[in-house]
Amino acid sequence: MRLSQIAVKKPVTISMIFTGILIFGLLAFSALKLDILPEAEYPSLTVVTVLPGASSEDVEQQVTKLLEKQLAGVPKIKSLKSVSKENVSFIMLEFNFGTVIGDATNDVRDRIGPVKKILPSYAYDPLILKVDSSMVPVMMYGVSAKESAPGLAKIIDDRIEGRLKQVDGIGGLITLAAPKREIEIIVDPIKLRSSGISVAMIAKLLETQNISVPGGSIKTGGMDLSVRVPAEFESVDEIGEIQIPARDGSMVKLSSLAEIRDKLKDQDLSVRAEGKTMAVIMTQKQSGANTLEVAQNIKAAMEEIRKNVPADVVIEELNDASEVINLSISNLGTTAAYAMIFVILVILFFLREWRGSLIITLTIPFSLIIGLIFMYVCGYTINIFSLMALSITLGMVVDNTVVVFENITRHIEEGARPAEAAIFGAGEMTSAISASTLTTIAVFIPLAFVSGIVGLLFKQLAFVASITIAASLLVSLSLAPMLSSVLMKRKIKEKKHGFLYNLSEKLFVFVENLYKSLLGLNIRFRWFVVIAVAAVFFFTVKAGLSTGTDYIPEFDMGDIVATAELESSVDAEQSEAVARKIEEIVKRNVDEKDIRTYYTITGQTDNGLLSMFGFSEGKNIATIMAKIVNRNQRSYHIKTVAAKIRKEVEEIPEVVSFNMTAGSLLQSAMLGSSKPIEIKIKGNDLKKLAETGDKLQKVLEEQPYLQDVESTVDRGKPEVTVKFDRVKLARLGINAGMAALAVRESLYGADSGNYKQDNDEYDIVIRYDKE
Template sequence: MVLSEICIKRPVFATVLSLMVLLVGLMSLSRLTIREYPNIDEPVVTVDTTYRGASAEIVESQVTKPLEDSLAGIEGVDVLSSISRQERSQITVRFRIERSADSAAADVRDRVSRARRMLPDDVDEPVIAKVEADASPIIWVAFSSDRHSPLEMSDFASRIVKPRLQTLPGAADARVYGERRYSMRVWIDRDRLAAFGLVAQDVEDAIRRQNVELPAGRIEGREREFAVVARTDLVDPQQFGAVVVRPASTPDGYPVRIRDIGRVEVAPANERTSVRFMGKPAISLGLIKQSTANPLELKKGLLEMLPRLEAELPEGMSMTIANDTTVFIERSIASVFSTIWEAVLLVAIVCLFFLRNWRAMLVPLVTIPVSLVGAFALMYAMGFSVNTLTLLALVLAIGLVVDDAIVVLENIYRHVEEGMAPMAAAFRGAKEIGFAVVAMTVTLAAVYAPVAFMTGRTGKLFAEFALTLAGAVIVSGFVALTLSPMMCSKLLRHERSHGWLYLLIERFLVGLGSTYRRVLTRMLELRWLVMLAFGLVAASAVVLLGALKSELAPVEDRGRVVSIFSGPEGATIDYMARYAAQV
């Protein structure tokens, strides 16, 4: 072929071509997203609605049911589920995998806006959101202390730690769970309230009227001006307790204040969630990565920042990584990379055993890194990620990418052994085998490419696997037509005598060939028996296939137990925490 002849005549050009493939592949590898598995999640849209003060039955009948009836007619809906709790309705719409997430969310917004007039007037506006697979925390950090209250731990996590973690490379957000925010809580004595002829709404209205922040303007002079600050907002329990709920009816009368009908204290704004770590009350902070970020790099940045954060912790407070999901990604990818090195070593040993020449062994061996690294460029162009399946495809590709180079090597080496000069043998051998290498490369790639056109979850799962494998084979064909002939012209030599190891392996191969010839001759004499055995094996394969269990992916034991339980309607957080502590 013309390309092979050019590369044989210009070895520097052939070398530069392969170096360019390596360079582009390495640059693409640094930009590829790292995941445990390919992204095969269906589009999911949630509708959250809050109806304050409503029971679960009212939420279901007046909020959830009208919304469900409106959402049921959207095209492409696979599963529609809902949960109605006290004051809250949550509807989850799961679409088919081929549906676009953006268009699905737009359809949900349109249907919810139509159903809005059927909802109660005082219900909050429904919140519609797309649920992304990467929107869950990948690392959980727990704060615990035997000297500080949950309010103090939550305040430190929210003000000091959270902003710092959000600046980590690849971090999308950091969420505080079990958060206890400072607030002013007013506890009303209902007997006293009734004695004064008041209701809770009167207390709320009084606080709204008297706890305000008003702009007071500024004072301007000839050369200076001053901003006027009006301290009209309330900041401590005593000031809230002095709020007048009902003024005195007569000049010498007694106004009713909040401290007369209840008590005021600083307490958490919301205590409906709780977090425990190692059996003790705690505050957790979940770190969420960006959709295209490398979770291992995010973890590395967190580990580098942890010592600095721990140095700023108040005395008696501890900060611990409670759960790290990147461990499974890191170990699975490390395991696949070790498998790749083992496969390369085995291929090298096999090539050396059959070729019996270390110079000849280098020709197919060089094809492996160029083909595998070059496949990363194709993965980046197609929007793939580095995950367990794409790395598995590269492991399988190791045995395939050397085929083209071995075919070229064997044909050129044959001419060298016949006494032809290495340069002339390279020209002749590459010309004879060039189109056969192209046909073999296209055939191997065509075997795996159709998997990419499968539909549904299975097709999306194995598309990256198939196209990565096909891409590595295509790159190997390019290397076999450019770099391999050039290396053969420079490395191969005609050896008139061979060493003892060569002769020993040669005798073994000759004996193996003779044994196979005798066995094949005997099988041809007993061809009907061979066909009968073949039929029995094929029939048993069909029977055994029906007995095997089928699943999308094998079950993995990650050494983690997740328990989910729900309590009776109206159960408080203390009720649930008591049983959770027993678990």
């Protein structure tokens, strides 16, 4: 018994089945999560290792090369790249698609284990990061204060981060540029030398004088009491009272050898938003969490937080990833709704009667609902690719029902009863529409098996489109025949039609006669038709070959990201001065009323956090980010503004290279941080590589169709080299390693434990005055 026959004979059962599909579909739709892109776990890992106070050359020699050699043997690795920057090493491992990242992470961790023992003692443990969509910050906030500025880091830690960690869906919090308190001991090198005291001696002594030791327990008077020996500093002044033995046997107070400063820690990173210096809080969602819900929860939490912080603390929203999702999904959803309405109107226009139009129209929602159920079962999200799949199939899902209904109508017009016409009409078309549906699905399915990033992004589109089209076949062979048997009436006599029907009938007859005439001409002048078709084909192919190609179309979401690089010897303060100039250029070229927010990031983090998020960082690098109103609220394109800004920034003499992305951060996220065109130069001599790169860069910069040309060679910055006389060191009873460590401790600083106050800990650092 065919499906159409079962549907016609058991209309109640079919009605119940499709009612269940409708209810389950609505529940599935309400449970589906919204996101901008499909959740994807890219087959890559990044190993980040921090080496505080080290130059890029030292990082490469002491960390990167050791790890590279060990990681090169990780199974299923496709490529391995490394970047050595000041203070931090990045090693990017790309694996073959299909690799289980969890297993790859374990392999990398096992390989790193033995190398930890030979890394410098002051190097941080290597950190393994997975690259997935949850790394992108959901919300970014700027926090600034006036009177409360010295304690801002504590306010952020206690009152802001503490509350945000309780928000459902929060996966991680990252705080940048928060001014942290530290106890800095600036020693006088002349006084140290005269008394025979070293920085290492002071650091060791402070550690032994600033301890809290459990002393066991004692029993007395029938009680068991625990014993604790608190010997921690109770005040900053107490640190200066510590007695240090000098070379001559006398005791010297630390305060007579050094200046004790209770201050905010010097930072190489500065963040300014709309002219104010502030700290930045970036929030990440948990993998699989609904971005929109997480963003809403964060905003609600921030409203509570604003009421519980000091009045002078200002919390400003810098970026909201959910806004792009809302706008993109809303636009695509609106487009799909208009498409659906247009399809229904077209059906109604050609059928010119409500029963048939209703039967065919119902194919659309039920096919889409089955597609939504499939998305829910597979754990997909509503994103631009899944919505694109539903939009593409809107016009396709009615094809099968139109064919079936047309054949049912033919049988009714020939005198058959509606039930019989529904059974035979649908049955006769089963093979034809099944073959047609399979050929359509065959177009989409290969997209799901494409390797690389394309496969990850288009997998959902392929499967959702295929399932929705397959669902239309099921609907056309079950629901359509059942409704036809119930709604359609047997033709007894010629029905009288109204004015609109008769008018449209004249139009259809005219078009039909015109087509017959053209068909006759085509048959009469066969060779002319062949030549004309060949010419059209030729020019179509030519136009296709000459049309530009791109990975995704350009978006104008009002995002501007500009990165300026200065000479390598420039410090963060000079970079910030240039950033302010670029801020003025941005404000000069964009209408003030159109600027929603802008902020600048200059300098670098201690642990390479900005690089992990795709930002360039360094003491000589300034990044300016601006968000302007949506395209429908302004008359100009973002690219026009970007061209003006680029022209003015390139005229700033301090700027060595300049890069700008204008349009959408979504596009940057999909394309990655790499350039569209990359030329790789390989060799073993870094100096020759740099020279060749400079020559090639100059040639490329002269090409009118290229912009933002840059070289990735890090030449380092001017440095002071300290070389020891090993003979003299031997006479003093020390070796080169001890002397080198003394230099590091004197200039970079020696950690000497923590100063505790009110359950918080602050670093105690000993160093020479940098001035």
